[in-house]
Each structure stands twice: as structure tokens, then as C-alpha cells.
Amino acid sequence: MKKTSITRRDKPSASATGKTMLVGHEVQGYGHSVRHPLALSGAVCNASIDLLNQLLADLITLRDLYRKHHWQVSGPTFYPLHLLFDKHASEADELIDAVAERVQTLGGVCIATGADVSELTIIPRAPKGREVAADQLARLLHAHEIILQEARAMIAESSKLGDDGTADLITSSVVRQGEMQVWFLFQHVVPSTK
Ligand SMILES: [Fe+2]
Numbered sequence: 001m002k003k004t005s006i007t008r009r010d011k012p013s014a015s016a017t018g019k020t021m022l023v024g025h026e027v028q029g030y031g032h033s034v035r036h037p038l039a040l041s042g043a044v045c046n047a048s049i050d051l052l053n054q055l056l057a058d059l060i061t062l063r064d065l066y067r068k069h070h071w072q073v074s075g076p077t078f079y080p081l082h083l084l085f086d087k088h089a090s091e092a093d094e095l096i097d098a099v100a101e102r103v104q105t106l107g108g109v110c111i112a113t114g115a116d117v118s119e120l121t122i123i124p125r126a127p128k129g130r131e132v133a134a135d136q137l138a139r140l141l142h143a144h145e146i147i148l149q150e151a152r153a154m155i156a157e158s159s160k161l162g163d164d165g166t167a168d169l170i171t172s173s174v175v176r177q178g179e180m181q182v183w184f185l186f187q188h189v190v191p192s193t194k
Contacts, residue, residue: 028109029109030109030111030116031109032109033045033106033108034107035107036105036106036107038105040106044162044163045106045107045108045163046108047157048102048106048158048161049103049106049107049108051154051157051158051166052099052103052154052166053103053110053111055151055154055170055174056096056099056100056111057111057119057120057121058123058143058146058147059095059096059147059174060096060111060117060121061123061143062123062140062144063089063096064114065123065143066085066086066089066092067089068126069081069085069131069136069139070082070086072130072131073085074130074133075132075133077188081133081136081137084184088181088185091181092177095174098169099169099173099174100112102165102169105165106166123143123146124142133188137188137189140185141182141185141186141189144178144181144182144185148175148179148182151170151174151175151178152175154166154167155170155171155175
């Protein structure tokens, strides 16, 4: 395969380092937290931040899988799946925003970009090429099940720590939306009972 001729820049260009632009200066490092007056200990907040960042990486990966499949789906069910994948991706976007903002609320630093997500996610990487619709659905269902399993473990952990806000967010948003999306996907793969 031909390699791109575009060269990667890890450092800002000279034009971006003018006196008025501050580049590369972190005000809070990843993995460091700031205590907010939430009546939660630093240890509890740090534990929740770690859980939420893991969940965030997996939700962003799931959202990206939906976008990939929205663009690349083919076959006789192209149109309904094209629309369904788009709807689920948009719903996942709202969830991602809520989870990322929960990390910030707890005084942490949320992960945000693809490179950081790929380091953290536990969802298997999809091929760059297109897959048939049945494989797209199977891949999405598998990703959902990974997230549901980890989300339920996180609810138990957050509840035990006394972080009810995090437990509630994961329960009412991540688990309930995930279960609903699984239902919609699964109707495309279950054989008719008659
Ligand atoms: Fe689109």
C-alpha cells in the first residue's frame, strides 16, 4: 500500500508559536485530580475518575464503530441500518459528553482524542476495510456486551465507595441506553420464531 506523503508534525509549526499563542502547556496533567467541594474524598474521586475514563474510552470506541458502520454498511438492509447506526452514534455522543463531564466534575482529566482512546479501550479493534452487515451487527453487539459488563461492575464499585452520582449516571444512562440499543440491533439478527 502506498504511504501517505503527508508528514506528521509532533511539534507546532513556527507560525503557531507566536507570542500570542500558548502551545503544549498543560494546566493539569492526566492522572492528576483537583479536589472539588463535593463531600467526596480524593481517594473516592480518583477511583471514580479511573473507572469513568475506562468507560469513556470504550464508549468512544463504540460510537466510532457506529459511525464506521453507518458509512460502510451495504446490502439489502442498507437503508434501515444506515439510519439506525447514525441514530445510535448520536445517542452515544450524548452519553460520551455526560461521562467526560462527570470526570471533570470529579476534578479529573478526561481522555478525549483517538490516540488516547486506542491505548485504553478494551473493545477489539475493527478492520480498516468494510464488513458485511451481519458482521457489523455482531461486532456492535459484542462491544455493547463488553460495556454493559464493565458498567455493571463499575456501578457496584461506585456504590460501595459512596459515589452515588457516578453510580446513578452509569445506571440511568450507560446501562439503560446500552440495553435499549442492543434490543434494536438484536432484532436484525434473531431468526423469526415462526
Ligand atoms: Fe451520515
